[in-house]
Amino acid sequence: MPPTLTYPGVYIQEIPSGVRPITGVATSIAAFIGRTERGPVEKPVDITSFADFEREFGALNLDYPIGFTVQDFYQNGGGLAMVVRAFKGPAPFPTAEIKWDKLKLIATAPGLWAEKLRIRVEKLADPTPLKDLADQLGVVPADFFNLRIRNTKPGVEEEESHINLTYVPSARQIKGILEADSRLLRDNGSTGAPAAHPDPPQGEEDKIWKEDQYSAKVTTSGSDSGALDVAAYTAAINALDHADLFNLLVIPPDTLDNGSLDKAVHTKAAAYCHGRRALYVVDPPAAWNTVTEAKNVTALGISGLDARYASLYFPRVRKANPLRGNLIEPFTASGIIAGVMARTDETRGVWKAPAGVDAALVGVNGLEIDHPMNDIENGILNQIGENCLRYFPIIGHIVWGARTMRGADILGDEYKYVPVRRTANFIEESLFRGLKWVVFEPNDEPLWAQIRLNVGAFMQGLFRQGAFQGTSARDAYFVACDKTTTTQNDINLGIVNVVVGFAPLKPAEFVVVKIQQIAGQIQT
16 A cells, blocks of 8 residues: 655655566476385375485385385486385384383384384483583483483494483473484383483493393384285375375385286376376386287276376386395386486476487396387387387487377377476476465456466476477467456456466477488489
């Protein structure tokens, strides 16, 4: 509102420009779902490296294929990711406990990993130096104790030390400190300050974590997840409701050797990605090792519009297994493909097909197929919307296909190509977030002009980066928001309609070179 004019003079008033920049969202955040050795259950956990995965969910393990898949993602150029630990077991999930005197602690997550945890309580012989801290917190010095926690599993170096803890409610109360700082244990109903463990004899300090008189071990064991079923996978997929944003979904099989996902899991995953504007990277069943078997795409249960949000890659790959003496074994390729997509997004943009001679499969030694695929067989699968992994001399193992599972030629779908689908996802998600400010604004021409200005600036930025077809902005995109898109009836209903169109870049699948002989010096 203008200032109240009360005295003669000059008044300064700042006028809003109406510019609200729309920021493009990330395009290659990958969500991984599967069983792990440890970690929170059915909760998305953000990671930025394979080292993060190991710290939170455990090292590579033959019982949990997801570790190999996440490692593949980072080896092939992946960046941001999240992991959801799926778990099959009775609710509440059995979790290991440690009891010592008045102390009662519980592992941060279910699983047999916690059976090797031990705790040791220590106190100062003379707590007088803690008097000032005790006065500040309203406790007595004798209430303080130190807690050491160690994972004694062979080959694991994991220890925590929490000092000046107290059972009394305060800034150093054990419950809050463990929740904030511990990766291993939580308070589970402690009833008071615990007694300290005695010190071992001088020279026998190595007994601290081996003998029960010097440290306490797990008193109630937990349990690992059983084999995952459709219900467990569904619960883990639904846990992504708590994730702010992900673009790629990867679900490796539950077992490393010849494992495959149930048809119902594929159906659920593709439908979920449809609702979240993400792409489901699909692995073929383990039984598919011939082109004839690979033609049975309908067996995966992904169809209709959901198929626009899924992309299938055949065959599986062969690579070294470090847990079996680097023996060359078959693995699913979805983690690799997600990494290739992330790498392509970083170097070329989401509108570039994650395929071609630059889409190398890092760490791959071969392909799990009965014979090297030829061009004719590749053409058969390409026409039904299935992407092939190929080997070419000199070039190596690469992605040689960029279609969604709605990409069969017979369907003629406008979202037959992966980069078109992912570009649309990117634009939709960016506008969805970037137009939140519009809600509850006066629905009239000034608002519509602001929307056109901001959405147009966003689309122009993409055009300048080469995201669309066309030599001019007019040919590449349009933004409409006016009385032709929003009628009086819409206004009465509280609706503002924004129509955005773009001319997507489509991959050059077929390069045709026409050669003609020149007739020479014939006089005519």
